Amino acid sequence: MKALFQICLVISTVFSLSAQADLVVYTDRNPAQFATAVEEFEKLTGEKAVLVMMSNYKAIVDRLQMEKDLTHADMVIIKDLIYFKDLKNKGLLQGFEETSVLKTVPSFMRGMNNEWVALSMRARTFVYNPTFLSRSDLSSYDDLADPKWEGLLCLRTSNSSYNFALVSGFIEHYGLEKTKSILEGWMANLAQEVFPNDTSIIQAIAEGKCAVGIVNHYYYAGMKDRDPSLPVEIAFANQGQGGVFTNGTAAALLKTADNKALAQKFVEVMLSERNQLAISAAHFDFPAVEGLQPNTLIKEWGAFERNPLSWDVFADHLSEAKSLFEEVGYN
Numbered sequence: 001m002k003a004l005f006q007i008c009l010v011i012s013t014v015f016s017l018s019a020q021a022d023l024v025v026y027t028d029r030n031p032a033q034f035a036t037a038v039e040e041f042e043k044l045t046g047e048k049a050v051l052v053m054m055s056n057y058k059a060i061v062d063r064l065q066m067e068k069d070l071t072h073a074d075m076v077i078i079k080d081l082i083y084f085k086d087l088k089n090k091g092l093l094q095g096f097e098e099t100s101v102l103k104t105v106p107s108f109m110r111g112m113n114n115e116w117v118a119l120s121m122r123a124r125t126f127v128y129n130p131t132f133l134s135r136s137d138l139s140s141y142d143d144l145a146d147p148k149w150e151g152l153l154c155l156r157t158s159n160s161s162y163n164f165a166l167v168s169g170f171i172e173h174y175g176l177e178k179t180k181s182i183l184e185g186w187m188a189n190l191a192q193e194v195f196p197n198d199t200s201i202i203q204a205i206a207e208g209k210c211a212v213g214i215v216n217h218y219y220y221a222g223m224k225d226r227d228p229s230l231p232v233e234i235a236f237a238n239q240g241q242g243g244v245f246t247n248g249t250a251a252a253l254l255k256t257a258d259n260k261a262l263a264q265k266f267v268e269v270m271l272s273e274r275n276q277l278a279i280s281a282a283h284f285d286f287p288a289v290e291g292l293q294p295n296t297l298i299k300e301w302g303a304f305e306r307n308p309l310s311w312d313v314f315a316d317h318l319s320e321a322k323s324l325f326e327e328v329g330y331n
């Protein structure tokens, strides 16, 4: 009973905060990442923006579906592209205006009708132990399915949005059959049972338990920032072969937004150079805006080729990806 009372108290507090705000954003990210943008938006417009943090995508979508037209929410900021297709399919989104500012984000990182626009970008790529390998030994995701990698590969459990997005992208890029054979090869090459998260893979590589793994670059960047002597290096996959697969955090405009112009303004403020660099630095992400250089250690990794598949398109293959994981026994 006490727990229920506390939950009601939290919800009503959030409701009253949201009710006072001019722009309300539901997010699964830490609002601190957007603090400079919020401050600038409020100074420019004289309006108040509130970012309401929720535990994950499910909490956000459940809340939106419960509140329906009564919601105060105008926008969402979510950490994985695969969820935007779901919001769109549920009829919860409308498009931002395709202004010149919006167009600084490459079209593959925006919804078909600008229902969502990326705020930051990440690569899901190789990390390796330089005692065992050199960068030139690594080439493509499909090369890691070759028997020469037997007993050397470490992977995260398939049950994560990061791997659903990656393999959904593979299905679009390589086709279903080839993707299946890549996953079968990966399973045959595992050094040990799949890991619960990306950081435990990086740790295992540092300890020499595996030679190579696939992770989101920012987990590696964060660990390398804390410990520059970490014996793990990064390499971008598929260079000269279509580019590394990317994903990112994006903002989407809800149909319930009562002031579309204000939401547009907030997105455009988040896309300014200053705020892009702040958003990027807070999480070791790459800026979403084309041509901007990050100002953290990731800038030392240099330029790299990104796969230009539309994030909107490859989220269509999620159920096929799920079936493939089951078929090949990728837990």
Ligand SMILES: [Fe+2]
Residues within 6 Å of the ligand: 216
């Ligand atoms: Fe993450």
